[in-house]
Amino acid sequence: MNAFGYRGVGISVEGDNEISIELNGSPIDIETNDDQTVFGSALTFGEFESPESLARAVVDTQVGLANPMIDLGDVSEMSEASGLDVRRNVAELSDADRTKFRDAVFLLKERGEYDKYIKFHGFTDNLGHFGPAFYPWHRVFLRNFELELQNLSPESADVTLPYWDYTSANVDAAGGSAIWREDFFGMNGYVDLTWSGEDGTEQKWVLPGYEGLRGRIEQRDGIRRNPFSLTSRFVNPQAFNDALRHRDYRRFAPAFEGPPHGGAHVTLGVGGGNDQGNFATAVNDPFFMLLHCNVDRMWAKWQDLMREDWLADNPGQSYPATQLAEDYHWDKSDVAHTAPHTVHAARAMPDRHNLTDVMWPWDASKSHEDRPDSQMVTDADRRIYRPIDTLNHHDLGYTYDNIDPTGFVA
Ligand SMILES: [Cu+2]
Known part of the structure; x- marks a missing residue:
């Protein structure tokens, strides 16, 4: 043994x-x-x-x-030995690690490379939402972002994407917020982020103006969030557990894309022109990355709960191969990430959502309808991703400090 x-x-x-x-x-x-x-x-x-x-x-x-x-x-020691990047809870990062991550994001923004993530999320629209590729699409999106941060500078080489556990109040030792901070990505409401750039000049966080899929996005300063309590949890753990109990991806996927994931977006900033209210602006808030890192962690947790070996024998349950038995039925207003609910009707799999469909924009520059020809890919060796390539996150080179495959969310 x-x-x-x-x-x-x-x-x-x-x-x-x-x-x-x-x-x-x-x-x-x-x-x-x-x-x-x-x-x-x-x-x-x-x-x-x-x-x-x-x-x-x-x-x-x-x-x-x-x-x-x-x-x-803490499995991180083992994982580090295996060469995987370990993603940690943002509320538990040391001051130095939190600052290092922030500085890497600022540097990416300053060099003009952050904004493509805002646009790609906007243009992706229903190619990465409203269907089973929701998890695979965001998984590759986040990993691209994380790798680009690591390649930015020697200081950022060991940065990993932290996750935001929004079922927790994330309070620090002094009773304040451990994550909504002036010295990180700001607090609630309107956030004006400035920092000192590579050449010492003052830099400013700006949402770029662009012609989006559903209309023009006007340039504006800063990040817009709702007013919310800095030390309250955004989503009840029960909503996580209800979704995690589904054994079939066709049920788990929409159940989790709904309230457990959407609830965090909504509380953070849906409505009133705030960033998270629209696919085209959601990524302007860097907390989008941390929110979705937690979504990705929950997908990994669900896969572990359902056990990869069991899923391997039941591919139709790990990812629907042909048709959705359960449909997504969304209120398809322009509001991003509001709650879907399932209806009992079969329909064809949406375009780019099949297990072996090539996901946009990791499709070697094939355009799609109104989308621009584009490659946001920073991984030169592998420019094409299909949902089937994403089912095991270890294959993408990272893991989490805590997936806790045996327990539900506390
Ligand atoms: Cu999204």
């Missing part, structure tokens, strides 16, 4: 026949003979190729319990 452990205590394998698991803070010792009974479920421990496979064995015993919660500890 392999021996491995988790930093931070969670699951550790101490020898050939002892595994200790900490469950809700209390250690449990399990003999690794053949069949074991833990909490009323049969548990067979064999050889474990990786901590993940051990975790899955534990999941097997825990799924179905009323409140499965196992602390897997």
Whole structure:
């Protein structure tokens, strides 16, 4: 048997026949003979190729319990050893790491490279929303952004995209906000961001004017958010858990794209001309990236909850291969990310949403209807992405410090 452990205590394998698991803070010792009974479920421990496979064995015993919660500890040490970039909770970043990420985003903005992400999200519109490619499209989008940040400068080489867990109040030790800060990307309402540029001149955050898919976007200064409490959570964890319980992607995908994801957008800034109210301006707020990083984490968590090996045997459930059994039915006003609901009707898969469709704009410059010919791709080796290329985020070179595959959101 392999021996491995988790930093931070969670699951550790101490020898050939002892595994200790900490469950809700209390250690449990399990003999690794053949069949074991833990909490009323049969548990067979064999050889474990990786901590993940051990975790899955534990999941097997825990799924179905009323409140499965196992602390897997911090897996980042292991992940770093594997060469994957580790994405962390923005509320838990050190001051230095938070500032480093901010400075990388500012540098990207200053060099004129941030704005393409605003436009590509705007032009993508229904090619990356309102259908199952929602998760794959945003996964590649975020990874492109993260890699571009890393390639900007020697200082930013180890920057990773933090996630914003909006089911948490994200309060710092002093009781203030750990994330809505003057020294990060600002607070609520109208945010005027300025910083000192590479040549020492004052730089300013500006939304670029451009001719969007649904009309002209006028140039303006700063970031516009709703007024909201700086220390309240945006989305009830129950909404996450309700979505995570769906075993079929066709149900999970719209359920999570709705209130758990859309609710954060809406509270942050839908309505009144605020950035998040429109596909064409949503990415002007850099918190878009952090919000969607959490969405991506929840997709990864769902995949882990449903177990990749199970999904591999049931591809129709990991990603709908031909048709949606459940349709998306949105209020298709120009409001981005409002809640969809499902209706029970089959229909053809939307264009660019099939498992092996090439997603725009990672399509080697093939244009699509009114979209500009474009390549926003910064990964020179691989310019084409299909949903099937995105199903395992490790293949894209990153992981999360906490997916917690055994538990629902606390
Ligand atoms: Cu989007």
